[in-house]
Amino acid sequence: MKNLVIHGGRPLKGEVTIGGAKNSTVALIPAAILSEDPVKFDGVPDILDVYNLQLILESMNVSSEFADGNLSIDPTQIVEAQLPSTAIKSLRASYYFMGSLLGRFGRATVTFPGGDNIGPRPIDQHIKGFKALGAEVTEENDTVHIVAHGGLHGARIFLDMVSVGATMNIIMAAVHAKGTTIIENAAKEPEIIDLATFLNNMGAKIRGAGTDVIRITGVEHLGSQTTHTIIPDRIEAGTYLAMAAAQGEGILVKNVIPEHLEAFTSKLMEMGVQLEVGQDNIFVPKHERLQAINIKTAPYPGFATDLQQPITPLLSLANGESRIQETIYPERTRHIPELRKLGMNVRDRDDGLITVESQPVDLQGDVVAAAEIRAGAALVIAGLMANGVTEIKNAEHVLRGYDRLVHKLTMLNGDIKIEDDFE
Numbered sequence: 001m002k003n004l005v006i007h008g009g010r011p012l013k014g015e016v017t018i019g020g021a022k023n024s025t026v027a028l029i030p031a032a033i034l035s036e037d038p039v040k041f042d043g044v045p046d047i048l049d050v051y052n053l054q055l056i057l058e059s060m061n062v063s064s065e066f067a068d069g070n071l072s073i074d075p076t077q078i079v080e081a082q083l084p085s086t087a088i089k090s091l092r093a094s095y096y097f098m099g100s101l102l103g104r105f106g107r108a109t110v111t112f113p114g115g116d117n118i119g120p121r122p123i124d125q126h127i128k129g130f131k132a133l134g135a136e137v138t139e140e141n142d143t144v145h146i147v148a149h150g151g152l153h154g155a156r157i158f159l160d161m162v163s164v165g166a167t168m169n170i171i172m173a174a175v176h177a178k179g180t181t182i183i184e185n186a187a188k189e190p191e192i193i194d195l196a197t198f199l200n201n202m203g204a205k206i207r208g209a210g211t212d213v214i215r216i217t218g219v220e221h222l223g224s225q226t227t228h229t230i231i232p233d234r235i236e237a238g239t240y241l242a243m244a245a246a247q248g249e250g251i252l253v254k255n256v257i258p259e260h261l262e263a264f265t266s267k268l269m270e271m272g273v274q275l276e277v278g279q280d281n282i283f284v285p286k287h288e289r290l291q292a293i294n295i296k297t298a299p300y301p302g303f304a305t306d307l308q309q310p311i312t313p314l315l316s317l318a319n320g321e322s323r324i325q326e327t328i329y330p331e332r333t334r335h336i337p338e339l340r341k342l343g344m345n346v347r348d349r350d351d352g353l354i355t356v357e358s359q360p361v362d363l364q365g366d367v368v369a370a371a372e373i374r375a376g377a378a379l380v381i382a383g384l385m386a387n388g389v390t391e392i393k394n395a396e397h398v399l400r401g402y403d404r405l406v407h408k409l410t411m412l413n414g415d416i417k418i419e420d421d422f423e
C-alpha cells in the first residue's frame, strides 16, 4: 500500500491543467472493444484505473499502449476469455465490460465489480436493461453470466432511478442490437455524451445523449477513423477549485468546461468566492470572508456526489454552519471521522446529512486513511490546509482517479510525496 505525506500550511498558487475525465475514460476503454479497427484516445488521465483496464484488455488479447495521455487500443485480435478478477475487483467501472462484451459477442461473463466503499451499489438496472434487450442473465457465486441466445433486439427501457452506469452499459449493449432501443429516465452526465460521441464517430446511431431520453438504432459495423479526445474531468476540476478556495493565493484551473461545473461553481460563488470564469479556465483569487451554505447532492446537472467530500474542508472556513445532504449514497461519509481527527468541526448522521461548523483554530496534521477516492481528495485538501504533517493511508484510492496528483500539487507549491506503507 502507499501513503501520501503532506507538510501542510503552505499557500498554494500558480496554474493547474485538468486531465481527461476518469468517468469517461473508464467507459471508453471497455467501449473500444466494439470497434473493428484500432482505436486512439488522447487526453487520457494517468490514473490507476487505466492501468487496471489495460490488464483486463490484455486478458482478451487486446493490446494497448499508454504514454503521455495517448492511449491506443487494438481490438482486432480479441478473443473471449476469463477476465482477471483482481483487476475487475480493483474498480467499479469494470462492469462496463458486461455491456461491451454483450454488444460485441452477444454474451459476457464478468465477476461482480469492486470499487470504493461508498455504501450499497446495486446493478439491478443494468441487468433489467440487458434482459429487456433479449439477454438471459444468471448470477452464480460472484459472477454474472449474460447470454443473448437469439441475438439482441431493440427495447424500450425505463430506468427506475437515474443511473450513469446503467445508461452507459445499455448504450454499449444496444449499439449492435436489431432495431431501436429507447432508454427513458436516462442519466444526463457529460460523460454519457462523451461515450455517445465516440461511438457515433465510429458509425453508431445514438441520439439524445445528454437528455433523459436516449435512442439507439443498432448498426452492423463500428470502426474507428479518428482520435477521440476525452472531455476534461469536471470532478478533478471541482477538487482543485475547492482546494484553491481553501488554501490558494490565486490559482488558475485550466482545461475545464465551465458549463459542466455550474452547480458547483454557483455554490462557491454563493459562499463568496469571486471566481473569474473564462471560456475554458477558471481563476480562483485569494478571498477574505466566506459564508456558510447548504448543498444537496443530485444527478447531473445537480451538485455531484463526487464533489461533496472535496468541498467539505472549504466549508469549515465559512462563517456559520453549512449543511450537505448526500442523497445518492447516504453512507458516503467516511471522510467525516478522518476530518475530525485533523480537528475539523464536522458531523454526519445516518441519513447522509453532514454538518460543518466554522473552524475556530487551525487544523493539525495527523495520520488518517482514505476510505474511497473522494474521501481521500477531501483529506488531501485538509492536509494542505493543516499545520504539520498529514499522512494519508490507502493512497491508492486517491491515485486510482486523480491524474498525476503529486506533480500537480508540487507545481502549486504544495509539499506532498508518495511513500510505501510497509505496515
Ligand SMILES: CC(=O)N[C@H]1[C@@H](OP(=O)(O)OP(=O)(O)OC[C@H]2O[C@@H](n3ccc(=O)[nH]c3=O)[C@H](O)[C@@H]2O)O[C@H](CO)[C@@H](O)[C@@H]1O
Pocket: 023, 026, 092, 093, 120, 121, 122, 123, 124, 125, 126, 127, 161, 162, 163, 164, 165, 166, 187, 299, 305, 306, 328, 329
Ligand atoms: C465510473 C463512474 O462513472 N462512476 C460514477 C457513477 O457511478 P455509478 O454509475 O455506479 O452510479 P449510478 O449513477 O449508477 O448510481 C446512482 C444511484 O442509483 C443507484 N443504482 C444504480 C444502478 C442500479 O442498477 N441500481 C441502483 O439502485 C445507486 O446505488 C445510486 O444510489 O455515478 C455516480 C453517481 O453520480 C458517481 O458517484 C460515480 O463517480
Ligand SMILES: C=C(OP(=O)(O)O)C(=O)O
Pocket: 091, 092, 093, 115, 116, 118, 306, 373, 374, 401
Ligand atoms: C465513486 C467514484 O468512482 P467509481 O464509480 O469508479 O467507484 C468517484 O469517482 O467518485
